[in-house]
Amino acid sequence: MITEIKIDFPVTRIGLVSDTHIPTRARSLPKALFTVFQDVQLILHAGDLVEARVLAELGTLAPVYAVGGNMDPPEIKARLGRKKLIRIGTHAIGLIHGDGLAGTTRRRAEEAFAALHPDAIVFGHNHAPLCEYNSMGILLFNPGSAVDRRRAPRCSCGILDLEKKAIHGRIVYF
Numbered sequence: 280m281i282t283e284i285k286i287d288f289p290v291t292r293i294g295l296v297s298d299t300h301i302p303t304r305a306r307s308l309p310k311a312l313f314t315v316f317q318d319v320q321l322i323l324h325a326g327d328l329v330e331a332r333v334l335a336e337l338g339t340l341a342p343v344y345a346v347g348g349n350m351d352p353p354e355i356k357a358r359l360g361r362k363k364l365i366r367i368g369t370h371a372i373g374l375i376h377g378d379g380l381a382g383t384t385r386r387r388a389e390e391a392f393a394a395l396h397p398d399a400i401v402f403g404h405n406h407a408p409l410c411e412y413n414s415m416g417i418l419l420f421n422p423g424s425a426v427d428r429r430r431a432p433r434c435s436c437g438i439l440d441l442e443k444k445a446i447h448g449r450i451v452y453f
Contacts, residue, residue: 282362283366286365291320291440291442292439294319295436295437297324297402297422297424298427299328299333301330307336308336311425317340321341321342321343322343325376325402326359326377328347346363349378363375368443370398371399372400385419389417398446399439401420401437406428407423407429407430410449418446433453
């Protein structure tokens with residue numbers, strides 16, 4: 280099931296984060312994340328918060344929309360849902376965690392929104408930063424993890440800049 284959300288306030292910059300795993304991988308969100316997200320009007324969290332307080336902390340910066348991930352407790356998954364389509368003006372952004380078999384995270388994220396043709400798909404799960412367009416022109420964005428870099432060079436998050444007819448993304452390492 281997909282939850283569709285229409286944002287009715289101006290948004291030109293979105294902060295993207297996933298796999299914060301608070302408190303299992305870190306006690307709190309890193310200060311660098313708050314610095315990077317200082318100018319955003321919206322934050323999307325692609326799951327594995329582990330504790331709901333992450334939403335409240337990020338919510339001090341901007342409104343937050345999130346989905347549950349495989350490491351989130353049942354009550355968080357039930358509250359947040361697992362798949363969302365965020366509509367902002369003429370743009371549509373898919374939001375999903377992407378958990379499942381190893382090595383298939385990107386494909387599963389793409390398949391989850393195939394019939395909806397969003398402008399971008401934001402996902403997480405494998406902690407592997409990715410910001411690239413697929414063959415259909417959809418921006419695939421995995422912000423990595425702000426607390427657990429795994430095989431990435433550093434911890435990371437992401438920024439989406441929305442223009443009238445385009446979406447541009449970038450990974451921010453810290």
